[in-house]
Amino acid sequence: MESLSKALRISLIQMKIGKNKLENITHACNSIRKTVEKDKPKVVALPECFNSPYGTKYFNEYAENIPDGDTSKALANIAKELNVFLIGGTIPERDNSDNKLYNTCTIWSPSGDLIAKYRKMHLFDIDVKGGIRFKESETLSAGNKLAFLELDGFKIGIGICYDIRFEELARIYRNNGCDMLLYPAAFNMTTGPLHWELLQRARANDLQLFVATVSPARDVSSEYVAWGHSMVVDPWAKIVRSAQDGEETIVADLDTTLVQKVREQIPVSKQRRLELYDTISKFDKQN
Template sequence: MRVAVCQLNARDDRTHNLAVARDLLGRAAAAGATLAVLPEYVDYLGPGAGLPKPEPVDGEFAAFFAEAARDLGIWVHAGSFHEAGPDPDRTFNTSLIFNPAGELVATYRKIHLYDVEIPGRVSYQESRTVAPGDRPVVTEIDGVPTGLSICYDLRFPELYRRLAVEGAKLLVVPAAFMMHTGRDHWEVLLRARAIENQCYVVAAGQIGDHEPGRTCFGRSMIIDPWGTVVAQAPDAVGTVTAELDLERLDEIRNSLPSLANRRLTL
């Protein structure tokens, strides 16, 4: 299974963001990818006042990526978008996965919301404008059980352990990690999730500046179940690909059976 991560610099122009995303998906398909993964908030990153009207799961955003998957004949993980939420003040942060026929096969709403106060660096309360999801999701992508997550979820290992216990062999992480945390934590956390759950991890990140005065870290990467980074994007918009060797995954799980050896504790 060949996988591509698509690194994007989404800003406050939805039409432009989607056009660039479509181009990156085309590059991924041309490179032989079976699955292409886009980052968090493909539709819009910018001031809240300019946010386009949130859409339902079957809206224009979904139709756009369903058509892309169908035209290219690949699986498309459309990163995430601003889904219409439970009330007028909050959206959901939602991932959609399409098969090569353009059919929506899975939906995941981000569970953990980024409410942080780092003095002198960042003050951000995602829960003011986003409602949390409440359901972990494992779905099959080209026959591979795949656990879904988004960005800040990465800091909560219990979610990924549950996904692995429910059968996931691939963990997907679309993200918009900020520069100040990304440079110290992004790779460390991704490799930890791969090692402890003996899964491939495919992480697609936003890169570059967007209003109001924020910068995303990028460094999208693909990591094997031993924790080795097998592909990493340079600091630019683009795609990188890697082969997922599921026989190697099985060998690692058999030779170092930490998942099988785990013991539940209070």
């Protein structure tokens, strides 16, 4: 790292999640306060579905409006209290305008304002023989908009869990100038050992940017057992920090100049044969 002025410190909170929503919210806020007071990060991120058990039968019960629900208010208050940018993991969101439920990540400024929200775009509908069956689409609807956090010229794009498997979405974020992709995510005990690290390093290598994931801590007594191992990967596809499977906060100092250095040394983005192939974004037409 050349200088602290070119560093961005980020904390990823890997926490256990129970069935009591208030306790989950309180635990998250206490964990945010602890890492901010100790580690002084500029950005803090929470895991997927941090205020609710992860399961289709829970989403309707735990869903809240954004930004008027209790969870949003707590995140806004803690971000303002601690003067930190907060990527608020995800919560089940109830949209009263269309009476639908979404798996939604919120982003809060140090003044407690909602900067953006991202609704999970690719729903986790899988059926692995002998492994796991899960159908988010039984209760959730899919989002259709990108979300960004920009910090002094360093741009972070947001995805959620299953979204990481879709290279086209990641490339569209890259084409929109992103230096990092961050995914609150809850891979399970089937897909975690197979693909968790692989996918992060693949996205980082292909697009030459930082990739971070924030998982719930593993709880073998829960109905859905998360893999854990929250992680930060650099643009060389090297692992910068990795958690184990229990409760843990990992802190990483990101050299914000590294993205450009890697892209200059191996200029694949300039060498793509765009006259033969391209990734076409339709977001502008939708939005």
